[in-house]
Amino acid sequence: MIKTFHHAVQIYYEDTDHSGVVYHANFLKYFERAREHVLGGDIINMLWQDKGCGFAVYKANMIFKEGVEFADICDIRTTFKLDGKFKTLWHHEVWRPNAVKPAVIGDIVMVYLDKKKQLKPMPSEIISI
Amino acid sequence: MIKTFHHAVQIYYEDTDHSGVVYHANFLKYFERAREHVLGGDIINMLWQDKGCGFAVYKANMIFKEGVEFADICDIRTTFKLDGKFKTLWHHEVWRPNAVKPAVIGDIVMVYLDKKKQLKPMPSEIISI
Amino acid sequence: MIKTFHHAVQIYYEDTDHSGVVYHANFLKYFERAREHVLGGDIINMLWQDKGCGFAVYKANMIFKEGVEFADICDIRTTFKLDGKFKTLWHHEVWRPNAVKPAVIGDIVMVYLDKKKQLKPMPSEIISI
């Protein structure tokens, strides 16, 4: 069974553009916030400070099905799995209040890099989640 | 007695810049998020949809005393008062975890405008807070 | 022959994050800037003001091959083609100074919507480009 993680995002003025809905690039931010809550900000920070390693997005595929509006409180639903030693695959969905299907869907391939931007195997802290 | 409102902001990758701390302009975003929680997203939305009016920042004075770092969970402390019929004055402070003084301070003058950007008296919904 | 459009983007503090390189979501912004220069800000504005229609990103596929750093002046290389009446397909590449291959690649499906978010055929202003 794959666990679904939930993260709430409220839409503020800063998130919208003059067309009246959330600016498309911002959904990548919400996905990253969701991942940071799954992994833990403290753990990400510790890996960076102590081991000099951090996570980076290698690929992102997104589908924008519906506009998301000011003051919406969205549920970002996230699942992830390991793909070999070097990658994790993340699936994110943005659910508006009372929606019957997601407004935006994103599939992200994340890797783990040292400060020279060399690929490293996923750390045990992540595997244990 | 002026009431202090508290709003938590977690610092994500998106908030920082390559100097290692939060990019200065982002504090204006956190202040706005805090104000939206005081006023209520639903009320702001209703005023915009039904009356065609919205809030706008007229002046902003900020002091940046200390850098704020990735994974910090900050407490945005906010007070506000009316200043005549047309203005509200907001005082915001950014408190890092375990801090003895605020990292960033902002004083904001907010006005209320119709869609033609004409000044309107503050609505009763705000006065009642 | 498909024409390649060039758009220069300088990397400022605002673009980077604390890992030292450009925050991944920002590349979607640079791609949109490039598209706006191809289409023309005035034309996009006219279609919105006069016809109540605007462009929206429907799909975005991105590959992040290399970090982009502060003060880089990148060349955003863009091609596009129509795909039926309702879609345009855009290919964007981010080239760092003196690079031999692109740092980031994006493929974007763009649609054209009215204010009720209903799909409309691409306007003649775009077809003529």
Added chain:
Amino acid sequence: MIKTFHHAVQIYYEDTDHSGVVYHANFLKYFERAREHVLGGDIINMLWQDKGCGFAVYKANMIFKEGVEFADICDIRTTFKLDGKFKTLWHHEVWRPNAVKPAVIGDIVMVYLDKKKQLKPMPSEIISI
């Protein structure tokens, strides 16, 4: 005679919010872009890489007089002067096309810090401008 520096900023979707004008925090970004063009991205980068020092905003006072709209190409007019050994004072104005007065005005106090966030005297590279 104080020299006025000019920097052009085009307003894209990313810059606006759902009220139809530029989101207020973004003007701090345009001011920083203008300062980076005055100082030189390469010089800022060299000071950071070689000396481990960078510029930081210590105070910002802003007045928002008029909304700025999508597709506007604004002229950011900038002057600056030294204030003792440790501060530079920057005055920025945002001029919309064909405007008779600035839409937004900002006064910024900038300092120079090492990586431990300790105050350093302004470097000779800046004084010579």
